[in-house]
Amino acid sequence: MAPEMNDGGTHPGRRPARPAAADATDVADAAAEGVPAAAPAPGADAGATERGADADVEALPVPKADADAGTPPAQEAEGADGTDATATGADTPPPAHVSHPGPAPAPAPDAPAVDPRVAAVRRVGAAGRRWRAVQLGACAAMLAVAMTAGAVAVGALRDGGGRAVATSAAVSPGLLAGGDLDAGVTSLQAHLRTQPRDFGSWATLGLAYVEQARTQGDPSRYPQARKAFDTSLSLRAANDQALAGLAALAAARHDFRGALTDADRALERNPYNERALCTRIDALVELGRYAEASKAAGTADARRPGIPVFTRYAYVHELRGDVTTARRVLTQALDAATGPGDIAYVATQLGQLAWNQGDYPTALAHYARALAADDGYLPALEGRARAQAVSGRREEAVKGLEAVVARYPLPGPLVALGELYEARGAAGDAARARDQYALVDAWTALARANGVDVDLDTALAAADHGDRAAALRAARAEWARRHTVHTADALAWALHVNGRDAEALGYARQATATGYRNAGFLYHLGMIERATGHSAEARTHLSAALELNPGFSPLGARTARSTLTALTAPPAHTAPRTTEGGR
Numbered sequence: 001m002a003p004e005m006n007d008g009g010t011h012p013g014r015r016p017a018r019p020a021a022a023d024a025t026d027v028a029d030a031a032a033e034g035v036p037a038a039a040p041a042p043g044a045d046a047g048a049t050e051r052g053a054d055a056d057v058e059a060l061p062v063p064k065a066d067a068d069a070g071t072p073p074a075q076e077a078e079g080a081d082g083t084d085a086t087a088t089g090a091d092t093p094p095p096a097h098v099s100h101p102g103p104a105p106a107p108a109p110d111a112p113a114v115d116p117r118v119a120a121v122r123r124v125g126a127a128g129r130r131w132r133a134v135q136l137g138a139c140a141a142m143l144a145v146a147m148t149a150g151a152v153a154v155g156a157l158r159d160g161g162g163r164a165v166a167t168s169a170a171v172s173p174g175l176l177a178g179g180d181l182d183a184g185v186t187s188l189q190a191h192l193r194t195q196p197r198d199f200g201s202w203a204t205l206g207l208a209y210v211e212q213a214r215t216q217g218d219p220s221r222y223p224q225a226r227k228a229f230d231t232s233l234s235l236r237a238a239n240d241q242a243l244a245g246l247a248a249l250a251a252a253r254h255d256f257r258g259a260l261t262d263a264d265r266a267l268e269r270n271p272y273n274e275r276a277l278c279t280r281i282d283a284l285v286e287l288g289r290y291a292e293a294s295k296a297a298g299t300a301d302a303r304r305p306g307i308p309v310f311t312r313y314a315y316v317h318e319l320r321g322d323v324t325t326a327r328r329v330l331t332q333a334l335d336a337a338t339g340p341g342d343i344a345y346v347a348t349q350l351g352q353l354a355w356n357q358g359d360y361p362t363a364l365a366h367y368a369r370a371l372a373a374d375d376g377y378l379p380a381l382e383g384r385a386r387a388q389a390v391s392g393r394r395e396e397a398v399k400g401l402e403a404v405v406a407r408y409p410l411p412g413p414l415v416a417l418g419e420l421y422e423a424r425g426a427a428g429d430a431a432r433a434r435d436q437y438a439l440v441d442a443w444t445a446l447a448r449a450n451g452v453d454v455d456l457d458t459a460l461a462a463a464d465h466g467d468r469a470a471a472l473r474a475a476r477a478e479w480a481r482r483h484t485v486h487t488a489d490a491l492a493w494a495l496h497v498n499g500r501d502a503e504a505l506g507y508a509r510q511a512t513a514t515g516y517r518n519a520g521f522l523y524h525l526g527m528i529e530r531a532t533g534h535s536a537e538a539r540t541h542l543s544a545a546l547e548l549n550p551g552f553s554p555l556g557a558r559t560a561r562s563t564l565t566a567l568t569a570p571p572a573h574t575a576p577r578t579t580e581g582g583r
Contacts, residue, residue: 060192061193180341181211181212181215182212184208185205185208185209185212188208189205197235198235199232199233199236199239199241200239200241202229202231202232202242203229203241203242203245205228206225206226206227206228206242206245206249207225207245207275209221209228210222210245210248210252213252213450214252216408217408217409217410217443218446219446219447219450219452220450221450222252222253222450222451222452223450223451225245225249229245229249238265240270240276241266241273243262243263243265243266243269243276244262244263244273244275244276245275247260247283248275250262251279251282251286252452253451253453254452254453254454254456255453256282256283256286256287256482257283259282260280260287262276262279263279263280263283267280272303274306274308274309277296277300277304277309278300278312280296280300281293281296281309281312282312284296285316285319286482287483288483288485288487290316290319293316294316294317297309297313297316298313300312300313307336307342307345307346310329310330311346314326314333317329318356318517319485319514319516320514320515320516321515321516321517322515323357323517326353327350327353330349330350330353333346340373341373341374343370343373344370345370345377347369347370348367348377348380348383350366351363351364351365351370351380351387352383354366355386355387356517356518356519356549358547358549358550360387360390360391360551361391363383363387364384364388367387368384371384378404378407378408381400381404382400382401382412382413384400385397385398385401385404385413385416386416388400389551390551398417398420398421401413401416402417404417405417409439409443410443411457411461414439414440414443415436415440415461415465418432418433418434418436418465419554420554421433422554422555423555423558437465437466440461441461441466444457455477456474456475456486456490458470459471459478459490459491459494463475463493463497464555468498469498471494472494472495472498474494475487475490475493475494475495476491478490478491479491479507485513485514485518485521486511488507488510489507489511489518491504492507492508492510492511492528493508493524493528496508496527505529508521508525508528508529509525511524512525519544519545519546519549519550520552520553522541522542522544522548523541523545523556523557523559525541526538526539526542526560526563527560529541530542535567538563538567539567539568542563542567546560
């Protein structure tokens with residue numbers, strides 16, 4: 001439910017030949033492109049199948065900054081919808097420092113982004129996006145209005161002193177993650193070709209690029225987003241819309257300290273900026289500062305109550321083991337949701353919460369509601385497949401995850417599909433599973449090339465399905481940056497698979513210390529306890545993992561059951577020897 005935990009773009013990737021799971025898509029893709037459905041030859045240019053990272057932004061007219069960026073010309077005084085843009089605080093001197101100064105450099109020609117493995121990742125996702133594009137026409141006009149006229153700078157609130165405060169009603173996560181996003185980006189680009197000095201729309205475009213990267217598994221959008229935000233700031237110095245966008249970009253790249261800095265700067269300009277309020281909560285959660293995150297959620301709820309804030313408020317409570325409050329808040333949010341995007345988003349969060357508690361029928365019901373609102377919502381499709389897998393519907397689950405990774409080859413579903421193949425064990429499944437894990441590595445290369453910190457993801461995937469030494473290096477690096485329950489768990493497990501169980505035990509216990517009810521964490525703790533000779537505790541925690549969510553992982557749950565059986569089996573009994581006279 002957290003932005004990082006469930007954004008779909010937080011896992012690593014290794015790169016292989018084309019994944020077996022996407023065979024049908026690859027054939028169609030290859031036919032369209034006139035190339036064989038196989039891994040590209042060494043040296044193949046990824047740009048041949050996907051636009052370069054800067055193509056869309058560079059195709060737009062980028063206005064030169066005014067000599068005094070804080071005093072824009074009269075043309076800038078109106079946003080895309082004609083509202084007065086002066087309320088954004090442009091008359092206030094810009095802060096002395098912005099945490100992300102200057103444009104991001106374009107990737108070098110030989111950067112990993114052009115690696116043939118990366119080209120394959122992009123091609124898998126692009127093939128799925130093509131069929132989705134035909135569904136966008138009916139929604140294009142609606143989203144264009146939402147994003148250009150209402151998504152960022154419409155309306156005003158009044159603070160305690162009666163001063164007009166421009167709102168930054170960030171596009172809801174559900175809307176941005178829906179199939180309308182590509183059409184909205186196209187509409188924004190068209191608008192900016194005719195109104196290149198509209199700083200608000202540049203900020204909105206940057207935010208849309210961030211969401212494209214997160215939801216479509218293509219981090220090459222992040223440099224584009226950065227350029228859009230820089231352009232917005234050059235037109236209106238320190239405007240809160242662009243600063244909030246930079247905060248969202250930093251969070252998406254897992255630079256949570258930078259995200260917190262930019263969110264705070266945006267809130268200095270506009271305390272009611274919803275995107276900044278939400279990103280501030282996200283950053284504090286991902287830095288392991290849970291008490292502060294809880295306080296920030298309360299502040300956001302007081303200033304800008306709404307679905308983006310409610311879902312984060314719920315997650316903060318879930319992290320502390322308060323599932324009842326989390327469920328109540330999400331249910332209230334779903335009751336208040338009206339748009340398809342918001343309904344899909346909140347229903348999916350409720351489905352994930354039910355899944356975490358092992359309540360699969362309820363999870364499936366929530367995912368069904370989400371997909372009724374948006375039949376292409378990726379997190380709901382993935383969640384439904386996971387719930388189907390442990391509800392006796394494994395073949396449906398496999399097909400569902402194959403469809404997900406064919407559209408968006410993100411690490412989470414790739415690993416889940418690989419483990420389903422391994423658990424099924426049919427002819428060719430072992431090779432299919434290896435293909436999925438290799439694609440995860442390829443995604444890591446693409447993400448790193450575009451400024452994403454993927455150490456946590458590397459640790460999680462590589463510990464079970466890759467280079468264990470690399471997993472430990474990555475986990476240690478991530479722990480040096482932030483102390484969260486998820487980094488503690490990843491470090492504990494990486495230490496365990498490298499045979500360093502005595503060191504792992506403390507981290508595994510720390511991962512479960514907040515009360516967060518996560519079967520995977522309990523499983524890791526139990527396995528480490530068994531390895532360190534704490535058999536009674538191991539039985540307790542392995543049993544708790546299986547009781548909480550018996551299908552938390554196709555492979556992990558199987559190992560937990562077999563280990564628990566071995567721990568609870570009575571010792572072998574040997575009859576005492578007797579003498580002939582003792583019979």
